[in-house]
Amino acid sequence: MxxxxxxxxxxxxxxxxxxxxxxxxxxxxxxxxxxxxxxxxxxxxxxxxxxxxxxxxxxxxxxxxxxxxxxxxxxxxxxxxxxxxxxxxLEPVIVALSRWGAGLLGAPREQDDLKPGWAAVAMRSAVESGATNGSSGVYEFRIGGEVFHLRLKDGKVEAHQGPASDANLVLIGDTETFLALASKRLEPKEAVQSGALKVEGGGENPEAMLARCLVLIGPAAHWEDAQISP
Structure with missing residues (x-):
């Protein structure tokens, strides 16, 4: 060397x-x-x-x-x-770069590799931006062949590979569906009704839980108009 x-x-x-x-x-x-x-x-x-x-x-x-x-x-x-x-x-550095890069990302290029697990960083950025208003919950994502989950508590977030044994909500779909949701090319209601997005859990108010979860998916450009209640 x-x-x-x-x-x-x-x-x-x-x-x-x-x-x-x-x-x-x-x-x-x-x-x-x-x-x-x-x-x-x-x-x-x-x-x-x-x-x-x-x-x-x-x-x-x-x-x-x-x-x-x-x-x-x-x-x-x-x-x-x-x-x-x-x-x-270095985690705050990675999160800050994710937020800064959100405005540069655009649509995937033909040569771009795309792995669903990379979205976990962007989702942490949503929490850091304050878009979740200090909400708590455990959200599991099964995107394509990857599984990861986020734990939110008092405005803090932890991202982990693999399933969560105590998930409040589980979202299941392919990569294209989640990209469409993130870019607002696909409405959540349409995704669920068409079967492109499967939702498990959510307790007594699954719609509110889903809305809270989808704030994490959306790009930084949309966070300011996607605030949610704790």
């Missing part, structure tokens, strides 16, 4: 970019912000990175104390990578 590149500037921004400014680095942090991942999971979640470059980036992040190796408890027992406390302190 060659000498690590540096801006050689006595500046906090430059020093931070010395550590996390390399290509793929912040996307690795994005992947790990939903929980520990195996090397294979990271490789699948970052199409195009390649085995050698992923190894290099992980070693660099380990060296900086941002990522560490761990072993999941039984019955999984898998060797995984996870964020350290220093790594988790």
């Amino acid at each position: 060659g000498k690590k590149r540096s801006y050689d500037q006595y500046c906090m921004v430059a020093r931070a970019l010395d550590v996390v400014g390399e290509r793929w680095t912040l996307l690795l942090v994005r992947e790990l912000s939903t929980g520990p991942k195996r090397f294979k999971d990271l490789l699948e979640g970052l199409p195009g990175i390649g085995t050698n470059l992923l190894t290099t980036r992980l070693k660099a992040l380990e060296g900086e104390g941002i990522v560490r190796r761990s072993t999941l408890p039984p019955p999984a027992g898998s060797n995984v990578y996870e964020l350290t406390e220093l790594g988790w302190s």
Whole structure:
């Protein structure tokens, strides 16, 4: 491995970019912000990175104390990578980039990879923006072949891969349906009536719970007119 590149500037921004400014680095942090991942999971979640470059980036992040190796408890027992406390302190940076990038995203390009799990970051951004007005709840999303859930409590949010044992609401659909909902090309009522979106749970007021959940899906451009009540 060659000498690590540096801006050689006595500046906090430059020093931070010395550590996390390399290509793929912040996307690795994005992947790990939903929980520990195996090397294979990271490789699948970052199409195009390649085995050698992923190894290099992980070693660099380990060296900086941002990522560490761990072993999941039984019955999984898998060797995984996870964020350290220093790594988790980058979460606000990822959320801020997601909010900033929302206005640049536009429609998917032909060459774009699209993984539903990436939406978890955008949904955290909705909470950070105040669009949920401090609501609480556990929302599970089954989009395409991926499953993840969000836990909201008092205006804070945690994103996790996999199902939730205590989900208040479960939304099931394909990637195209969720994209259409996010861009407001498809109304929730139409999605449910057509069968494109399946909703499970919601308690005594599933409509209100669904409306609350859909605020998380919508892009930043629509948050200001999609406020909900706690």
